[in-house]
Amino acid sequence: DARVTQTPRHKVTEMGQEVTMRCQPILGHNTVFWYRQTMMQGLELLAYFRNRAPLDDSGMPKDRFSAEMPDATLATLKIQPSEPRDSAVYFCASGSESYEQYFGPGTRLTVT
Amino acid sequence: GQNIDQPTEMTATEGAIVQINCTYQTSGFNGLFWYQQHAGEAPTFLSYNVLDGLEEKGRFSSFLSRSKGYSYLLLKELQMKDSASYLCAVNRPEYGNKLVFGAGTILRVKS
Numbered sequence: 001d002a003r004v005t006q007t008p009r010h011k012v013t014e015m016g017q018e019v020t021m022r023c024q025p026i027l028g029h030n031t032v033f034w035y036r037q038t039m040m041q042g043l044e045l046l047a048y049f050r051n052r053a054p055l056d057d058s059g060m061p062k063d064r065f066s067a068e069m070p071d072a073t074l075a076t077l078k079i080q081p082s083e084p085r086d087s088a089v090y091f092c093a094s095g096s097e098s099y100e101q102y103f104g105p106g107t108r109l110t111v112t
Numbered sequence: 113g114q115n116i117d118q119p120t121e122m123t124a125t126e127g128a129i130v131q132i133n134c135t136y137q138t139s140g141f142n143g144l145f146w147y148q149q150h151a152g153e154a155p156t157f158l159s160y161n162v163l164d165g166l167e168e169k170g171r172f173s174s175f176l177s178r179s180k181g182y183s184y185l186l187l188k189e190l191q192m193k194d195s196a197s198y199l200c201a202v203n204r205p206e207y208g209n210k211l212v213f214g215a216g217t218i219l220r221v222k223s
Binding site: 033042043044045048056091099100101102103104105106 | 142143145153154155156157160199203210211212213214215216
């Protein structure tokens, strides 16, 4: 049963610290998405990769957020420095040419 | 630009039928998705419509009218476990098939 995996599942950190979230997409999927979900804003797309190349990161605050895919089995989302307003659940999703996206379990981030 | 509108909340009774509507206004369109999200969990795929008409999958059906910018998700024989948020999302081909999500409809099923 292929699944998207994300680590860590929960992260509590202090303002100003660096946070790195990791995602392993489903083997064979060529698209990877990073979303952020909050009660106020709902589900927002932060960044999107196809064949490891970034296609759209317009939803991401560039001054503190960065997203990379060092290889086909790993996507990372980094926040440096983190702020309390970054507290949210961060989802990674992967997909193929069928357009359907499969979501990982998410990383619940709390920045104090 | 894009607007995707869904009702915020709905309540229905176990065993009944409920219809959750979604309207959208987008300059590009390549299909509409419905996702289910239980509290504290990830969204899971329910259905995909790219052509007009009804797609049926067990107790769940989804309808699309592209000319009206309208879709609905129909849930039959409601069960308590159907209590969840239902997200409508539109595929935008001009942005590399990125999905834009609505805010979601919280469905509460009561006994």
